[in-house]
Amino acid sequence: MIKQVLSVACGSALLFAAACNSHHDEADVNKKTGDILKANLDTTVNPVNDFFDYANGGWIKTHPIPDEQKSWGIAYLVQEDLYNRLKTINEQAVAKADNATAKKIAAFWKSGMDSACINKQGMTAIQPELQLIDQIKSKEDVLAVAAKLNVMGIGVMFGNYVGQDDMNSEKMAMMLVQGGLGLPNRDYYFNMDDRTKKIRDAYPGHIERMFNLAALAPITETKTKSQGIVRLETRLAKASRKLEDLRDPYKNYNKVAVSALGKLTPDIDWQKWLPMMGVNKLDTVIVGQPEFFKELNAALLSESIDVWKDYLKWNVINDLAPYLSAEVEQANFSFYGQMLSGAKKQKPRWKRVLDEEEKAMGEALGQLFVKEYFNEKAKKRYSDMVEDIREALKDRIKKLDWMSEGTKEKALVKLAKMKKKVGYPDKWKDFSAMEIKDQAYVRNVIAAREWWHRYEINKLGKPVDREEWDMTPQTYNAYYNPSNNEIVLPAGIFTVPGKRDEELDDALVYGYAAASTIGHEITHGFDDQGRQYDENGNLKNWWTKEDETKFNTRAAVMIKQFNAYIPVDSQHINGSATLGENIADLGGVLLGWDAFIKKEQYKKGEKIAGLDPGQRFFLGYSLGWLYSFRKESLAQQLLTDVHSPAKYRVNGPFSDVDAFYKVFSVKPGDGMYIADSLRVRIW
Template sequence: MKIIRKIATVTLIIINLVSCTKKETTFIDPLITNRDTTISPSEDFFHYANGGWFNQHPIPTSERSNGIFRMIQDTINNQIKSICETSAKETSAEKGSNKQKIGDFYASAMDTVAIDKAGITPLKSKFARIEAITDVPSLLKTIGYLHTIGSGAAFSFYVSQDDKLSSKNAVKFMQGGLGLRQRDYYFNTDAETVNIRAEYVKHIQAMMQLLGVNPSEASQNATSIMKLETDLAKASRKLEALRDPVKNYNKMSVLQFKALTPNIDWNITLKDLGIAKADSVIVGQPEFYKALNTYIKSYPIADWKTYLKWDLVNTYASYLNAAIENQNFKFYSTVMGGVKKQKPRWKRSVEQTDGSLGELIGQVYVKDYLPAGSKEKLLEIGNNIRDVYAEHIKKLDWMSAETKVKALNKLSKIVMKVGYPDKWKDMSSVVIDRNSYCQNVMAANVWAYQYMTSKYGKPVDRTEWSMYPQTYNAYYNPSNNEICVPACNILVPGFEGKLPDDAILYGIIGGSTFGHEITHGFDDEGSQYDEKGNLNNWWTAEDLKKFKTKTGLIVSQFNKYKVGNKNINGSATQGENIADLGGVIMGYEAFKKTKQYTAKEMISKLNPDQRYFLAYGYAWMVNSNKEALSQQIMSDVHSPPQYRINGPLSNVSEFYKAFNIKPGSKMYQPDSLRVEIW
């Protein structure tokens, strides 16, 4: 449901406060300079729109990709760096203050001497706890404890809104426990994936040796861990199967859960997980827990202890000594992601400080880096997108009047969380000092876990934000029927000294952000939730059948796209592909109402239509290395950037006219195959 969009430091402008001065400066239009005109827009619009920039800006060896996301993220990182360094210099800041916590956290992250000296000391008491396991009850108790400090051992557990009763928080158990994250990594037979599995076993062995285990025993440990994880993966559902909210909603009493898994006393385990008493649980994948129930007893306690030690060090490897951190980087970033070298220490420290204490940093960011009026400008664009969405729904020729009423009602009830929250989460209980980076990360993880579990039994807080204002990202939450667009989405690279024209605003912020997120409320998954956020069918049978026929077309379209030796998984990515298509169309329709469009204003010799579609291409200007693209296809519900542009645009007739797309070209889709949904 989310789009993660990161960016870098070139030339940024805050959309709402910039005004042109009488003294004009030469404007270099990125929509012109980003292009590679040796490529025809009819053959590959992604590289036509962005190839010029890619040619001038190769992917840094410390990154998986480069482009608009990296530009903006680098800018945000520099801003957060200033916040961190300023705070770190004030060693006399009041204990417990936001400034003290931010400064001490960042200082501890930068203190590589202390980190290397400490070695694995921050985890020693946890390892001792694992080593003390003697039987199934103590194994389960330890697994529960490890979850409370940030581990994801054996399964996935969290507290969030009940999908069918969105006013109530529910206890949820999902599949998990895999070091390779996705099940297909354990079974696919292509050469690349086979190599990743082999390298993973080598990586585990190397990590166990860094924990002090002798090479022979470390090799045995790696083999047993891989065997256990492979069995967990065998019981796990595929990525596309996890997109069905109905099939992944299996509510039962704790007693029924116990009957499903008789080797696990969930009343005790729930207490260990921090839930004193639960009246029911939602089990996403019951077959996974049936298998786990068997493995709890069929695998020797010694194997489980080895697995738990591995899971713990794998969770905290990035915050330990250089040898462990580098080994972790070598596998997860180099082998799996194609990244050749680590980011600078300050950047890693900034990103982790923001990741752990982003709620505190956000308060400074809003005050110091976000000009007044940003929130209002974002909301203006969002409301314009919603208005054209309503117009589109009313004109749909495939939807009945009965379903249109309900669709329009849901659209009107979408809550727009824009800019930054009205209230901040209370992190006063988090204790941070300069003594241990790893312990600081763990303290923040413990706070986040306790904050989550404390929701159980309390009314749902629909004002809560799941992102920070400095996070270049956006999401749709079906249980709240809401979209969230943080403040930094107002940033557009390349427009210093000038207000971006409406084609830019509606191509990037309107289409790829607001239009995209609103469409998530009407994609294959979000469309199953009603206006109150409940998993509840509001469609007529005939309309639902027509809708599924249309979404089937987009699945078929994306199944045909190939990157390297892998095809995109059209089923797994269909929600994002539907959102991209809806976004580009709604952004365009809203743009058509602007003065720039109605006046047919030419800018940089581009007409309004050409400018809009190039701006949409700019929104996804991301060049990724082959390893990152392969990993994305294996584990991400978003299509690679090339097809987030070429895929949706090949369904838009106005795009064909703007760039003279003719039959026989690669961007051309016959009318019978063009997907029109919303």
């Protein structure tokens, strides 16, 4: 589990790269126009009124969302390239499994692709877990089975994971957090807007249908059972914190001695439960939301054994449905894929198997991926770009007029110590003990999860491995880890579909890569959450009270700005929940611009495809947020995601950037205009 404070850029940058993508419409457009930025424009839109629609509208109008997707855009185009590359790696492993890693890749791929065998096996592959639940006779048995399911990666009752101690980044700690819900988060159980209410009303019927398909109970009893499950989950949801409240690292940090956990949950014997999870000789845990665990204890006492057994069975079938028969898998998709996210049909099986293989042993695939697709020259280019951005933030910090000199000095120390990881890890994980073999697909999935559980638990009591990566090299994403004070930039994030690196000018690159990814991630070290961690990754206040107040006052301007945006129906962006990402987006644009204007292309001012360097920079950034969404998916994002929708990750920060006003001559009365005194001024 990645820490909530971690950033997910989900957005842009580029790679030397991209072979094997002639199948893309994007590539066809590029061949005709010669310029990806020009090709995507909707010139019927005035950029000063809606820059996102101007920059990306031409592409969006001509590229409807495929039926199997809930949204469509740049990441999916890149992913298409990645899918095809990874498919080739798997097929080569099947044809010639000449080492242990290739054999595991081949076994996983074959078990996932054998749909006839999966359908024939039906529910028999998970009978051991269902029979174990049937044997439950006491609350102690409920807890014991819950421990076993958690080892299998089925998060029943609550969440738990191993991570760095926020107050001591040199130590790994066991985290206990709220969880155990079948709907995406607590708001789905209580919000009264029509869309969310429709989902909530359909949820009991979905559980009932899944019970019937899996023959988990007599048909005459499944309706009552589904109602009991929803009632139990609603209790847990009511005691759960809202999305924005989970972003306060201090309020979600409560270190408790294992011996004292009984005061919080007197009916859960943690000294027996933790060893069932493989956790031994543990002195303390960090409890994220104590009030949730109090309610869990109360529910354990007051809800019947039968309700708990039904709840556990529901979690098993709900979690493992994608790896079972086509009928069960489709029913699961109908609710979670179609109703919640708006997708019209499932991805092809081979892509679904690759998605799961990525979770299981993506780094094993990554070793083969980088040999073929990410060379040392590419790694150096983006390593150097990180230093350009670091220097830009250094200059900005020195020039701040609202921050005291003492806090500035500490900020500069933190920036200087921020570690960069680019492309791929220097040390690869060893998957030799992972039990992937010729067996049912779902058993291979479970075997991978159990390996990961042991891998994570094994970190307790050992020195922190600061060289480890939490993403695979082929991932189209990036993150900032506050506990390590590091930015991690996988090779996959540096990809533009249909283009090779040498074809891309600096203006596009510094918008697309330096601003929306590198600058974004570096700024996370200084957003409303990241700023609370020191240069060594410890949760420690290094700000003066006055500086902290000034920061919060400036951040409040951004909260107000984003609260006013209404992306779908009557649903507003949650400015508090998305604050960290919005600050990082704005910081990324500012830093990318500061770095770009030092480049020769900007100084020369020559146009490409009729666009000057400044225009190409802002269009390059916008390319990183080239997405369209189904309404269902957008509504879900607004309730569950700390990132603003793509359109507002362009229009929002641009409205606060003075250089944007100059480049595009934005004036009062224009849609993108915000009065100078009301613009966000932080970093």
